[in-house]
Amino acid sequence: MMRLSEADAGYEGYVGNITGSHHLLSRLIGIGIAPGSRIQVIQNKKGQPVLFYCRDSVIALSKKDCEMIEMEGEPV
Amino acid sequence: MSKRIALLGQPNSGKSSVFNGLTGSHQHVGNWPGKTVERKEGRFHYQGEEYSVIDLPGSYSLSAGSDEEVITANYIKSGAADLVAILVDSSQLERSLYMYTDYIGINTPAILILNLMDVAEQKGIRIDTEKLSAKLGIPVIGFVASDIRRYAGLKEQLAQAVAEARIPDKEAMMKLYRQDADFEALVEKQPQKHVYSREKLAVSELETTDQGLILSGKHKYEYIDELLKDTVTKKKQEPELCGFDKKALGRHSGKWIAFGIIVAALMAAMIVAAPIMSGGFGLGTLISAPLEKLMISMNVWKPLAELVYVVIPNVLAFTISMAGFVLGVTFAFAIIEDVGYMSRISVVFNSAMERLGLQGKSMCSLLMSMGCNMAGVAGSRVIDNAGQRFLTMILVWSIPCGSTLSLAPMLATVFYGPTGAIAIVLTMFLATMLSLFLVSRIFRGKLISEDDKGGIVMELPPYHKPKWGHIIRTTLMKAGDIFKRAFGVITLVSIIFYLLSYNWFGDSSILAEIGKFIAPVSEKFGMTWQMFMAYISSMVTKESLLGVINALYSNTDMANAAFNAKSMGMTENMMNLLPQVISKAQALGFIMAIVFNVPCTMTVAATFRENHSKKWIALSAAYYLGFSLVLAFVFYHVGLLIWN
Numbered sequence: 001m002m003r004l005s006e007a008d009a010g011y012e013g014y015v016g017n018i019t020g021s022h023h024l025l026s027r028l029i030g031i032g033i034a035p036g037s038r039i040q041v042i043q044n045k046k047g048q049p050v051l052f053y054c055r056d057s058v059i060a061l062s063k064k065d066c067e068m069i070e071m072e073g074e075p076v
Numbered sequence: 077m078s079k080r081i082a083l084l085g086q087p088n089s090g091k092s093s094v095f096n097g098l099t100g101s102h103q104h105v106g107n108w109p110g111k112t113v114e115r116k117e118g119r120f121h122y123q124g125e126e127y128s129v130i131d132l133p134g135s136y137s138l139s140a141g142s143d144e145e146v147i148t149a150n151y152i153k154s155g156a157a158d159l160v161a162i163l164v165d166s167s168q169l170e171r172s173l174y175m176y177t178d179y180i181g182i183n184t185p186a187i188l189i190l191n192l193m194d195v196a197e198q199k200g201i202r203i204d205t206e207k208l209s210a211k212l213g214i215p216v217i218g219f220v221a222s223d224i225r226r227y228a229g230l231k232e233q234l235a236q237a238v239a240e241a242r243i244p245d246k247e248a249m250m251k252l253y254r255q256d257a258d259f260e261a262l263v264e265k266q267p268q269k270h271v272y273s274r275e276k277l278a279v280s281e282l283e284t285t286d287q288g289l290i291l292s293g294k295h296k297y298e299y300i301d302e303l304l305k306d307t308v309t310k311k312k313q314e315p316e317l318c319g320f321d322k323k324a325l326g327r328h329s330g331k332w333i334a335f336g337i338i339v340a341a342l343m344a345a346m347i348v349a350a351p352i353m354s355g356g357f358g359l360g361t362l363i364s365a366p367l368e369k370l371m372i373s374m375n376v377w378k379p380l381a382e383l384v385y386v387v388i389p390n391v392l393a394f395t396i397s398m399a400g401f402v403l404g405v406t407f408a409f410a411i412i413e414d415v416g417y418m419s420r421i422s423v424v425f426n427s428a429m430e431r432l433g434l435q436g437k438s439m440c441s442l443l444m445s446m447g448c449n450m451a452g453v454a455g456s457r458v459i460d461n462a463g464q465r466f467l468t469m470i471l472v473w474s475i476p477c478g479s480t481l482s483l484a485p486m487l488a489t490v491f492y493g494p495t496g497a498i499a500i501v502l503t504m505f506l507a508t509m510l511s512l513f514l515v516s517r518i519f520r521g522k523l524i525s526e527d528d529k530g531g532i533v534m535e536l537p538p539y540h541k542p543k544w545g546h547i548i549r550t551t552l553m554k555a556g557d558i559f560k561r562a563f564g565v566i567t568l569v570s571i572i573f574y575l576l577s578y579n580w581f582g583d584s585s586i587l588a589e590i591g592k593f594i595a596p597v598s599e600k601f602g603m604t605w606q607m608f609m610a611y612i613s614s615m616v617t618k619e620s621l622l623g624v625i626n627a628l629y630s631n632t633d634m635a636n637a638a639f640n641a642k643s644m645g646m647t648e649n650m651m652n653l654l655p656q657v658i659s660k661a662q663a664l665g666f667i668m669a670i671v672f673n674v675p676c677t678m679t680v681a682a683t684f685r686e687n688h689s690k691k692w693i694a695l696s697a698a699y700y701l702g703f704s705l706v707l708a709f710v711f712y713h714v715g716l717l718i719w720n
Contacts (some may be wrong), residue, residue: 047427048427061531
């Protein structure tokens with residue numbers, strides 16, 4: 001199982017399951033990260049939030065929260 | 077009765093531009109009841125009919141989360157609006173239509189405004205608005221909020237939408253929900269309500285569980301994909317950072333670029349503020365002489381007369397200069413925000429802020445504080461959870477502000493020369509780091525609940541040209557607001573300080589008597605009673621401390637001198653006097669004490685306005701008093717070791 005936090009720049013995939021507090025889930029979904037959303041990782045550097053392209057936008061998400069996002073090769 | 081139109085949209089959807097464009101100068105800014113969230117209401121006329129426009133706080137969804145979301149959701153639930161205008165970013169439809177899907181099932185008529193059509197066209201996105209409108213069941217219009225020529229047309233379309241009163245079609249989306257086994261039963265369970273349909277209530281209930289929330293999110297985005305499939309065509313493009321962003325978001329280069337831009341911004345802020353500040357002091361001097369003459373000619377009782385011609389001109393001067401300071405800082409940072417750079421600062425400093433229990437967005441607040449702590453406190457509004465926001469405000473108090481940054485090196489130069497001054501400024505920055513760390517250690521556990529621990533979740537908007545009209549309007553509104561509030565607080569505090577420092581007893585004041593009484597204690601911290609009084613006065617405004625210390629040592633009327641410390645410069649007299657009466661060791665402790673003392677009354681009042689917790693504000697004030705006295709003690713004794 002690959003997590004978004006482990007994906008390198010250039011990786012493309014689809015959001016599988018997401019976990020975390022209700023508050024976090026609500027914020028993730030509100031900004032476009034839901035099961036089935038396509039994600040292209042733009043930058044993933046040590047000690048910095050992961051930058052990725054998702055649903056027409058560039059999103060910055062802290063690494064800790066990226067651990068909560070499981071990635072799939074195909075849409076779920 | 078005028079018809080009510082509510083504007084609903086995610087942050088960055090251009091909602092405030094549309095609000096300003098529609099209402100112009102006919103707007104009223106206040107707060108939502110019981111909350112520190114801004115409530116903006118305005119009006120416009122079309123064909124003799126009046127329409128009032130309510131700017132709902134920007135939020136990502138209608139589900140209850142932040143204060144903003146609760147306010148927005150409650151307003152819509154109340155059914156007060158005749159029409160809800162939902163704003164979305166046309167260049168990011170896949171994401172921004174989420175707000176619309178959250179609205180589906182609500183029985184208040186709506187219109188969808190596709191803003192930023194120009195940006196979408198540049199990106200090669202073509203949207204068939206008629207087809208989209210047919211699918212949604214409500215009017216859909218393309219719009220460019222920055223183009224003032226379009227507002228006449230928008231008013232017409234809004235008026236028409238109010239008259240037509242069309243409600244979004246819910247069946248196409250609910251079909252996706254109905255495929256789930258339990259959804260029908262959930263709908264049956266719901267009561268019949270006026271504004272929310274039973275389906276919408278069922279969706280809301282579904283979203284109360286984690287699994288339900290995820291499932292619902294999935295359905296909503298599936299529906300968006302379905303909507304866009306045959307209404308939008310776009311060029312495929314590779315997501316890539318632009319050349320500047322590759323540097324601006326780099327681990328090290330990003331920090332240097334941010335540092336450079338902030339220094340430039342603070343300098344620009346000073347250029348804006350300087351004429352206003354000198355104007356304020358000029359005005360103070362201008363009115364003080366005529367007032368003095370008037371008071372003497374009317375033979376007013378001396379303490380009262382002095383109150384009028386010494387305190388009032390100075391209150392005016394201080395308030396104007398303070399507003400100038402805030403105006404400059406707010407203006408500079410509004411530009412950085414508007415062009416889209418602010419979010420990059422948040423990204424590069426995110427990990428540093430995480431160490432303090434915060435997230436990247438707090439960094440902007442701390443940086444603004446280097447200009448003015450008050451601006452930093454107001455700037456914390458971008459942080460989307462209450463605990464992190466309050467901690468940020470208390471951390472702001474640690475940051476040496478513009479006046480501290482000019483006072484401390486000046487004092488240091490008098491005692492230790494230029495080289496010594498540099499060493500002291502460096503020590504000051506190290507102590508700032510220490511204080512940030514300590515405050516976070518002490519307060520984070522209590523202020524930041526498990527729910528508030530969220531890291532950064534943020535969109536990086538593409539860069540664009542600054543919208544000057546919008547920037548200038550919001551900056552002026554904020555500065556005007558601060559001027560009004562500051563005037564009251566500064567007047568009150570100044571009168572109290574005046575009464576305490578007035579020479580009631582021939583050649584002594586209440587402050588002086590208290591000072592002499594506690595001198596044995598203050599001397600432990602390396603402060604004579606005169607210095608201690610100056611330290612206390614630095615809590616009112618940092619600038620006043622020079623006047624106080626000068627007055628006490630040169631034995632002139634203290635009240636007068638304290639209030640006449642107009643410019644932050646020092647007289648030559650004082651430069652000669654200070655090293656004679658204060659030792660190097662004492663000065664070292666004193667400088668540290670005034671830098672880290674509780675910030676000016678205005679900052680404390682501003683913090684209270686943002687977060688009405690007396691207890692936590694008192695505790696933070698206690699911390700800063702304690703911390704500054706400990707520093708005074710330590711540095712005084714270190715000084716004794718060095719110079720004795």
